[in-house]
Amino acid sequence: xxxxxxxxxxxxxxxxxxxxxxxxxxxxxxxxxxxxxxxxxxxxxxxxxxxxxxxxxxxxxxxxxxxxxxxxxxxxxxxxxxxxxxxxxxxxxxxxxxxxxxxxxxxxxxxxxxxxxxxxxxxxxxxxxxxxxxxxxxxxxxxxxxxxxxxxxxxxxxxxxxxxxxxxxxxxxxxx
Numbered sequence: 001x002x003x004x005x006x007x008x009x010x011x012x013x014x015x016x017x018x019x020x021x022x023x024x025x026x027x028x029x030x031x032x033x034x035x036x037x038x039x040x041x042x043x044x045x046x047x048x049x050x051x052x053x054x055x056x057x058x059x060x061x062x063x064x065x066x067x068x069x070x071x072x073x074x075x076x077x078x079x080x081x082x083x084x085x086x087x088x089x090x091x092x093x094x095x096x097x098x099x100x101x102x103x104x105x106x107x108x109x110x111x112x113x114x115x116x117x118x119x120x121x122x123x124x125x126x127x128x129x130x131x132x133x134x135x136x137x138x139x140x141x142x143x144x145x146x147x148x149x150x151x152x153x154x155x156x157x158x159x160x161x162x163x164x165x166x167x168x169x170x171x172x173x174x175x176x
Contacts, residue, residue: 040173041066041080045090048166051140054096055111058171064112065098066170068143068158069119077143077170078156087147096169099141099158105129108141108160112174117141117158127160137162 042063049057055065068074081093098112108117108127123144130138140163149155161167 038175039076041076042171043080043084043086044169044171045081045084045086048168049096050166051096051100051161051163054167054169055098058169061171063171063173065096066143066172067098067110067112067115068121069110069113069115071119074119074121074156080170081145091147093143093145093147094161094165094167095143096167097141097143097158100139100163101127101160102139102163105136105139112172121156121158123157123159126158129160130162139163142167 040063042058042061044054044057051065058065066077068077077095081087081095086093098110099108099117100111101108103109106127106129109115110117121143127138127141129136138160140161142159142161143156144159145156
């Protein structure tokens with residue numbers, strides 16, 4: 001007896017795979033995983049964590065805190081935030097990224113990739129390396145935005161912050 005997998009079987013398999021990819025939430029508390037250009041994102045906008053806990057949370061999902069290495073990646077992050085309707089509830093976005101200078105002061109890198117931060121989206125005067133008792137306390141990078149945008153202000157720009165502050169965060173897969 002010869003077995004054959006004809007066109008109907010292949011069609012069902014393709015549909016099953018496509019349905020598996022269309023995940024819109026991890027749980028009832030999680031807001032969004034979106035598939036954008038073969039990269040998946042999780043926008044943790046229902047609770048805030050410090051940078052270390054946000055990084056650990058992303059890793060527990062098999063993801064990393066988001067890195068924004070160019071305008072196209074920033075556009076994907078902005079699209080994900082807007083699609084979540086975040087600004088219907090909030091007026092200020094403070095979002096942890098994978099950026100920090102914990103390894104070497106003043107040498108900011110994207111920890112998810114190890115790349116140096118060269119995409120110049122820093123807010124005016126940032127990174128400012130705020131000090132307390134002669135010790136720098138701002139080492140972790142947020143993406144910030146205000147709605148409506150402030151004239152000459154922080155419109156999806158980067159800022160260094162104290163890593164223990166609690167903010168929203170975004171995770172990403174490294175594929176795509």
